Amino acid sequence: MTRQKYLQLIHIAAHHLKLDDTTYRQLLHRLTGETSAKALNISQLARVLETLKAKGFRIQSTQPTTKKQTDRPQIQKIQALWQAMVDDGIVRDASATALAHFVKRETGCDSPYWLDNPQASQVIEKLKQWQKRVARTTSC
Numbered sequence: 001m002t003r004q005k006y007l008q009l010i011h012i013a014a015h016h017l018k019l020d021d022t023t024y025r026q027l028l029h030r031l032t033g034e035t036s037a038k039a040l041n042i043s044q045l046a047r048v049l050e051t052l053k054a055k056g057f058r059i060q061s062t063q064p065t066t067k068k069q070t071d072r073p074q075i076q077k078i079q080a081l082w083q084a085m086v087d088d089g090i091v092r093d094a095s096a097t098a099l100a101h102f103v104k105r106e107t108g109c110d111s112p113y114w115l116d117n118p119q120a121s122q123v124i125e126k127l128k129q130w131q132k133r134v135a136r137t138t139s140c
Helices: 003-016 021-032 042-054 073-087 096-107 117-139
Strands: none
Touching: 003 042, 021 042, 073 096, 073 117, 096 117
16 A cells, blocks of 8 residues: 555544544554654554554445445435436436435435445435425425
8 A cells, every 4th residue: 555545544534533633643643653644654654544443444445336236226216316306406416426415414424325224215215305395395
């Protein structure tokens, strides 16, 4: 792994673990004697990343979704509802990124493909409620 990738993952891990700046720098100092990740060599960066993993950070793949993930009926329903809302003018941004932001706000999960079944059901219901709200306000 490159030095830049280690730095990136360490900063992502600190954010996901909700470490404030002081706590983050204390962790670095305790493990390496330095207070900045930029001053660390690769082996020190690896040690810091392993410590963050031990505290609960998990590296999530950013690989494109597989066919199997998009075959889930609930994911297809979420995408169909989103597209219908775009077509109706309820949603302005039809992008997958916009849908991912909605999913993140509603469930805390970064992507619709990572939702478990209860979370996917929750997103479907939220989208349906949104559609109904807009339909009610425009029919008056």
